Amino acid sequence: MNETDIFRALSDPTRRAVFEKLAAGERNATELREGFGVSQPAISQHLAILRGAGLIRERRAGRHVHYSVEPDGLEPLFSWIERHRAFWPARVDRLKDLLREMDQ
Amino acid sequence: MNETDIFRALSDPTRRAVFEKLAAGERNATELREGFGVSQPAISQHLAILRGAGLIRERRAGRHVHYSVEPDGLEPLFSWIERHRAFWPARVDRLKDLLREMDQ
């Protein structure tokens, strides 16, 4: 949920690729595994970390678990960027406004 | 320079705090060390990682080395966010425009 968890979760290329795949739409763990040369437990562990960072959610359906992006999951990352508006005075004020709109 | 390096560099709380301190203005290694209960080599190593990720730059002045934020260092992170416009269709199209402006 915090910045460290989010940065850490996204610092792994496989995990970032999984997240990006989910950004294109809901997938179950088996579908997510396709294309990665990695074991089923590895994907399961990556999903647990993404979930722990608040970036994805799961929806159980029988023996399948469908994963999808948590819509506001990246919000702490946006906030962190915004907090640098001291350094990018005008630029990030605009970003701030944009992010506020996104919340609606 | 790539996304992985940037996410990794920012995933450490101490390193993120150093970066944030630099966002407030140029500092040398000794000044940066203040407030962290950490050895001089530790800070030096953190700075090397931030530098390797393209997030900070250094300016040598005698026996001092002054560090500052690399203005476009976070650009790959912004681009990565932007690349999710498939998921936030309208929202991120706006962000895209904003980032284009920022490039000018």
Add this chain to the structure above:
DNA sequence: CAAACAGATAAGTATCTGCTTATTTGTTTG
């Protein structure tokens, strides 16, 4: 120029990470 200083580098270490295989839990279906 010797002593002090700023910072980087070396080397060692405990802990963390990402992976594996093996096993477990729970669900579906012939």
Add this chain to the structure above:
DNA sequence: CAAACAAATAAGCAGATACTTATCTGTTTG
């Protein structure tokens, strides 16, 4: 209900990470 299936968990391991102390390099200054 047994076999197959989807996914999580356990345990172990090689490599990475963040730190330490010790040392080195380079700069300044009394």
